[in-house]
Amino acid sequence: MEKPKKSPKKEKRQRRSKNNREYNNILFLFTGLFVLMVGYLVYFQIFKSRETINNPYNARLETFEKRVIRGDILACDGQILAHTAVGEDGGETREYPFGSIFAHVVGYAGNGRTGIEEMGNFQLVTSNAYFVEKFIHELKEQKNIGDSLVTTLDVRLQTAAHEALAGRKGAVVVMEPSTGNVRALVSGPDFDPGQVASSWSSLIASPDSVLLNRATQGLYPPGSTFKTITLLAYLREHGLSAEDFSYLCEGKAAVGNTSISCYHGNRHGQLDLKSAYAKSCNSAFADMGRSLDTQDLKELADSLLFGAELPLALPYSQSSFSLKDTDPEVLHMMTAIGQGNTLITPMHMAMITAAIANGGLLMTPRFLDRTENYTGAAVVERYPVTEYKSLMTAQEARILQEYMRAAVEEGTASALKSDVYTAAGKTGTAEYSSDKSKSHAWFTGYVTGDKPDLAVCVLIEGVGSGSEYAVPAAKKIFDAYYAGE
C-alpha cells in the first residue's frame, strides 16, 4: 500500500494560514482590544454604574421619579423613617412618621434633598421590583415602587439622643466604633421634614440656621476635649511614658501679664498626668503646650484629619487646626487646651473617639446598611464595612482609653459611673466669645458592656460646662441603650 498522501486541500489550507499569519495576528490584536473594551463597559455597568450615576450632576435621576414611587427609608429594625403615600388621585406625599426626631439625618425630599434622602436618592428612585411586575407596570404606564433603604439608625438611640438634647442648640452623634455604623445623629434646633415645603420661607429665614446639620457642619472650638490630642502628642514625645510628668496646679498658669485659669479657678494641687487629664486641669495642659514641638502637634492634628477630607457621605465642614512656631506662647498654651484657633465638628470628634475605642482604627461611618426591593427582597445584601485609616497605634489607643476611663472613675465625667456599663470619655467646656461665662458643653466618649460598644459625642451650645450639661445628656443615651429590651 502507498503511504497516505497529504490531502491537497489540507496542504493548501496550511500554506494559506502560513501566508496569512500576520493577518491572523492583527485580527487577534484588534479582537483583544475590543474584548477588553466591551469587558470594561460591562464591568462598569455591573460594578461602577450605581455610584457613578448617583451624582447631583446627573439630571436623568430627576426623571426617574416620573416612573417610580420613591422608596422607603427604614431604621435598622425596619421601622419606617420616611415613606411616600399615594393618594386616591395619584398625588404623592412624603411622610416622616417620627417628625422632627430624624430631621437632619434622614433629611427631606422636596425643595431639594438633604441627608439620607440625598445620599440614597438613586436607590430610592430605582425600582428592583420583580421583572415581570415591572414590565407589566411599564406597559400599563403605572409607576413602580422604589427600593427601600435600610439604614444603620436605631430609633431608640435616636429618640434618646433627641430627648437628651431637649430642644437645645447642639448635636449628638452615636456610632459603633467597630463597624462605623451611625446609630443616631441629632442636630438641634430641628424641624419637621414633612412640612419643609409649606414652611420653607420661615425655615430659611430663621436666625438659628435650623436646616444646618450641626453634627456634621457646625464648627466649634473643642475646648478640653482637645486635651486628648495634646496628651497623645505629649505621650509620643515622651516615649509613651508619663512617669516624668508632675505638676502642681495653683489654679492658673501665667503667661506674661495674663494667665490661663482652671475651670472656676479650681486648684487641683499635685497632679500626675492621668489625674491632670481626668480632672481636666487647664494649667497643667497649658503648661504642657509651652514645651510641645509645634511641628509634631501639627502633624498629629493633620493625621487625625484636621483640615482634611472626612470619609463622610453627608455634607460636612472640615475641621481646622493651625499653629506655628512663631505664634505667641499664649496661643500655644490655648491651643493645648482647645481654645486656640482650632475648630471641629461633633461628627469628627465622634470619629476620633470611635477610633480610640476601636484600637486606633477609624471605620468609615456607615449610614446605609442594605437595599431591599419594596417586598423586602435583598437588592444589596450589605453595604461594605470599611476600615478608613489607622489614626494611631493600638498601644496608643489603649493608653488613651485608660485616661478616658480615669475621667469617669475619678474626674469630670464621674456622673457616668454605672454598674451596668463601663463608660469612658472626656468633657469639654469651650469658651467661644469674649464673654467668659458663655461656653459650649462637650462630652465625647464611649461605652462598653454586654452590648456592642458605642461612641458618643454630645455638644450643647452656650449652656455651660461639659460636666454639668453634656455628661448628663450622654448618660441618658447610655442608660437608654442598656435599659432592658
Added chain:
Amino acid sequence: MVNMITELSKYAMILFLALYTLTGFQLVRMPEPKKQAALKQQDILFFSMHLLGNLILYLHTENEKVLYFYGAQVLLFAVFLLLHHLVYPKSDRLLNHNLLLFLSVGFLMLARLSFDKAVRQFEMAVLAAGLTFLIPWIIRRAGNLRKYYRWYGGAGLLLLLTVLVAGNTSYGAKLTITVYGFAFQPSEFVKILFVFFVSGMLYESRDFAHVALSACAAAAHVLVLTLSKDLGGALIFFVAYLVMLYVATKQPLYFLAGLLAGSGASWVAWRLFAHVKTRVLAWSDPFSVIDDAGYQVAQSLFAIGTGSWFGLGLGQGMPYKIPVVDEDFIFAAIAEELGILFAVFLVFVYMCSFYMILNIAMCLKDAYYKLVAVGLGSLMIFQVFMSIGGVVKFIPSTGVTLPFISSGGSSLLSMFAVWAIIQGMYLKRNDEVAKNGKAKEKPKKRKKAEKKQK
C-alpha cells in the same frame, strides 16, 4: 397602548440586532451557496428593526415628518441594495447590510436628537452613495493605481498642511477647511490616500530604504496632525501604518519598535502639551473636574449607566446633556436610549465588518490589494475603538467620529469610499477565484473519478 408598543419594541430591537449580529458572524466564513438564506434573514431583521425604531420615534414625537423621513430611508436602502445587486451582483452583501445598519442607527439617533441634522445626514448619505457608486468598478479595472503612490503621499501631506495653516479651529483643534462655504475635513480623505501610499511603497519593495522612507512619511503625517491638535486622527494614521508595515514586512520587531516609539511620543506629548494633559485627566478622573474638562465624559457615563442594559427608551433619556453628542459621543446616546446590550451588539457588527474585510484581504492574491484592504480595515476598526473607547472611558477621549453613525459629511463620505474600495477588492477576489477555478477544474475532476473507483 402606545407605551406598550414602545416598551415591547425596545426589547424586540435588541433581539433583532442580536440575531442580525449572530448571522453576520456566521456569514463571514459561510460557503457561497448557503449564504442566500442567511442574507435574506438579515434583510428581514434589518428592516424590521429599522421599522420598529422609527415607529417608536414617531409614537414618541407624533411628528409626521418622521414617517416621511422613514419612507425616504427605506427608499434609499432599497435602491442601494437593488443597484448593487444589478451592477455588482458579486459584491459582498454582508458588508452592504452592515453599512445600511450603521446608517439607519445613525439616522434614528440623529432624528431623535435633531431632525434637521438627521435630514442633512441623509442628504450626505445619498450624495456619498452616489459619488462612491462607481469606485468598485474602478478598483476592479484599474491596475496601475499602485504606481503613483508618491502622488498620494504628497497630495495627502499637502492637504494636511493646508489645514494646519488655514484650517478652522473647533474645540481647540484644527480639523476643517472651508471651500466655497462648504466646510470639510481633509484628514478623513487623506487617510485613504495614506493607505494607498503606504501600500504602494511597501509593495514596490520591503528593503530597509523603503521601510525607512515610509516611516518618515508616516511620521510626517502624524506630526502635522498632532500640530493641528487632531490627536485621534494622528493615532489612527499611526496604527494603520504599523499594521501595514507589519503585514508587508512580516517583521513583528518593526511593529514592536513602532509601538515603543509611539508610546514614547505619547509620553512626550503628555509632558509637553496642556491639552493632552487635560484629556488624560478628564479620562483618569472625570469627576474631579466635572465642571470643566471632565464634564463630557462624566455626562457620557451618566447616560450609559442610567440607560443600563435595556436603555431608557428612544426619546426618554437626556442625551442632549452630553456635549457634541451627535458627533464624537453618539455611542453614549445609543447606549442610553437603546441600551448597553444594543450598543454592544453594534460594536460586534463593526467587528464583524472588520473580520469580513480581513477575510477579503487574506483571500486576495495580489499583495498590493491585500495591503490596501488590511490598511483600510485597520483604519476603520481602530477609529471605532478610539471613538467608543473614549465614550465609555476605556481610553482618553480623542474626539473621533463613529463610522457611518456620527453626524458629519466628510466622515460619512470617506467611510462610504472605504466600503466601496473594499467592495472593489472583493470583486477582484472573485475574479481571481474564477481564474483559479478554471485552472483547477481538471485536477478536481480527476479526484472525483478516484473517489468513484473506491
